[in-house]
Amino acid sequence: MGRMRRVVITGAGTLNPLGADVATTWAAMRAGRCAIGPLTCRDVDRLSVQIGAEIAGFVPEDHFAKTRLSLLDRFSQIALVAARQAMAQSGLHMTDALALRAGVVLGTAGGGNTTVDDNYRTVYAEGKNRVHPFVVPRLMHNAATSHVSMEFGLKGPSFTTSTACASSNHAMGQAMQLVRWGAADVMVTGGSEAMLGFGGIKAWEGLRVMARDTCRPFCANRSGMVQGEGGAVFVFEEMEHALARNAPILAEVAGFGMSADAADIVMPDLDGPVRAMRAALADAGLGPDAVDYVNAHGTGTAANDRIEAQALHSVLGGRAAQVPVSSTKSMHGHLIGGTSAVEMLACLLALQEGVIAPTVNYTQPDPEIGLDVVPNAARKADISVAMSNAFAFGGLNAVLVLRRWAGA
Amino acid sequence: MGLDIMHGNDLIAERVKAIIAEQALIEPSELTLQSRLADLGIDSLGLVECIFGIEEAFGVSVPFNANTPDQPGFDISSVGAIIAEVEKLVARQAA
Numbered sequence: 282m283g284r285m286r287r288v289v290i291t292g293a294g295t296l297n298p299l300g301a302d303v304a305t306t307w308a309a310m311r312a313g314r315c316a317i318g319p320l321t322c323r324d325v326d327r328l329s330v331q332i333g334a335e336i337a338g339f340v341p342e343d344h345f346a347k348t349r350l351s352l353l354d355r356f357s358q359i360a361l362v363a364a365r366q367a368m369a370q371s372g373l374h375m376t377d378a379l380a381l382r383a384g385v386v387l388g389t390a391g392g393g394n395t396t397v398d399d400n401y402r403t404v405y406a407e408g409k410n411r412v413h414p415f416v417v418p419r420l421m422h423n424a425a426t427s428h429v430s431m432e433f434g435l436k437g438p439s440f441t442t443s444t445a446c447a448s449s450n451h452a453m454g455q456a457m458q459l460v461r462w463g464a465a466d467v468m469v470t471g472g473s474e475a476m477l478g479f480g481g482i483k484a485w486e487g488l489r490v491m492a493r494d495t496c497r498p499f500c501a502n503r504s505g506m507v508q509g510e511g512g513a514v515f516v517f518e519e520m521e522h523a524l525a526r527n528a529p530i531l532a533e534v535a536g537f538g539m540s541a542d543a544a545d546i547v548m549p550d551l552d553g554p555v556r557a558m559r560a561a562l563a564d565a566g567l568g569p570d571a572v573d574y575v576n577a578h579g580t581g582t583a584a585n586d587r588i589e590a591q592a593l594h595s596v597l598g599g600r601a602a603q604v605p606v607s608s609t610k611s612m613h614g615h616l617i618g619g620t621s622a623v624e625m626l627a628c629l630l631a632l633q634e635g636v637i638a639p640t641v642n643y644t645q646p647d648p649e650i651g652l653d654v655v656p657n658a659a660r661k662a663d664i665s666v667a668m669s670n671a672f673a674f675g676g677l678n679a680v681l682v683l684r685r686w687a688g689a
Numbered sequence: 690m691g692l693d694i695m696h697g698n699d700l701i702a703e704r705v706k707a708i709i710a711e712q713a714l715i716e717p718s719e720l721t722l723q724s725r726l727a728d729l730g731i732d733s734l735g736l737v738e739c740i741f742g743i744e745e746a747f748g749v750s751v752p753f754n755a756n757t758p759d760q761p762g763f764d765i766s767s768v769g770a771i772i773a774e775v776e777k778l779v780a781r782q783a784a
Binding site: 491547548 | 734
């Protein structure tokens with residue numbers, strides 16, 4: 282039996298509230314810019330939550346032909362725009378042979394939520410008896426995955442993961458394992474979400490966990506989560522394959538851990554996140570002392586932030602108060618199924634540029650947290666290992682561990 | 690007039706008790722004004738369902754955020770406290 286195949290990232294792309302590419306997103310994270318603002322969706326006056334992190338200035342017609350747009354829900358558009366950037370950076374040339382060894386795994390929680398909402402309005406509110414013929418192919422959760430596979434001719438293992446707020450980490454974990462175990466050499470992976478419409482926000486309002494002012498993770502006066510939209514896509518590649526073609530290597534995907542709380546459909550549990558973090562570190566062959574930065578799930582809800590802080594204290598032990606832990610949701614909002622893909626960009630910023638993205642909107646320490654949350658301003662630091670947490674409603678947890686690329 | 694308000698408030702109390710009792714899977718007669726929701730086995734989801742039930746029953750909007758349950762705005766510390774809050778909301782709506 283040979284050595285285990287290693288997995289590296291050779292391309293990254295994004296469309297999110299902080300920017301329409303990786304460079305702009307990184308600049309916003311360095312500056313600690315918060316993209317949360319007033320929602321502009323239809324009937325916003327009927328919503329009790331009227332803030333969110335929208336993608337500003339995105340004109341779909343600039344990216345897609347009219348005939349194709351009729352097939353693309355907003356979450357698919359976001360995934361395609363991000364995938365194009367990632368594929369371009371990777372420099373991959375798709376041959377017939379490689380196409381069979383290349384696949385797509387993307388995460389989303391709401392799938393074609395915009396399409397669902399628009400067409401419910403058509404039949405229920407407007408009383409029409411006919412909807413557009415492409416409603417089903419637009420709304421299906423696997424639409425983004427399929428469109429990315431079609432655009433780049435990727436014919437290997439491809440599917441969509443949907444685990445609420447952990448969807449993208451589950452997707453990237455699956456992509457990593459497919460490459461590691463030899464089922465593919467290249468996987469395009471990440472995720473996207475577009476739920477900032479009337480129906481999407483109205484549903485979330487009901488849970489009473491949304492903030493009305495802004496998102497303040499780990500802050501004593503936090504009042505809940507703020508939703509965002511967008512996503513990010515990466516090219517995961519088998520290390521030898523990437524080295525052989527002199528590909529740009531952004532980082533190594535070193536470990537992945539999953540767990541289920543098996544406890545409550547919305548309230549987080551302590552044991553599940555602890556087990557997922559430990560599993561990811563063990564998978565990477567690293568101890569807790571190796572962790573230099575944690576990109577927290579950090580939703581800004583009372584329930585998540587307290588449990589996540591306790592879980593980090595359990596896993597990191599005595600070092601917990603020293604390890605920088607930031608929640609970039611304070612800047613880009615909670616992108617639900619796409620969130621951990623955008624948070625992966627914060628991990629790459631830490632590993633590639635030595636810059637820790639901050640937790641912004643932070644005003645007041647919470648004694649129950651006891652972590653270095655990198656308040657309000659980005660920080661220079663020497664980061665070799667980053668851990669990215671995602672803990673979903675339904676108690677499904679997914680944690681990735683990334684290692685700075687310093688050669689094979 | 691005063692009698693009407695008394696009668697109205699009795700109705701409010703009965704309906705609020707019924708909503709809470711339904712979540713606690715008990716009879717409304719088993720509730721007291723001092724009963725605390727947690728002691729009745731009502732968890733955070735049950736509480737959110739109670740508040741939804743109250744909003745639907747009385748046509749009011751309840752200012753409640755699960756992240757800041759201690760915040761003044763809507764006292765949920767006991768069945769009696771909730772009834773008092775609903776009475777205020779209904780009165781404000783009628784004004």
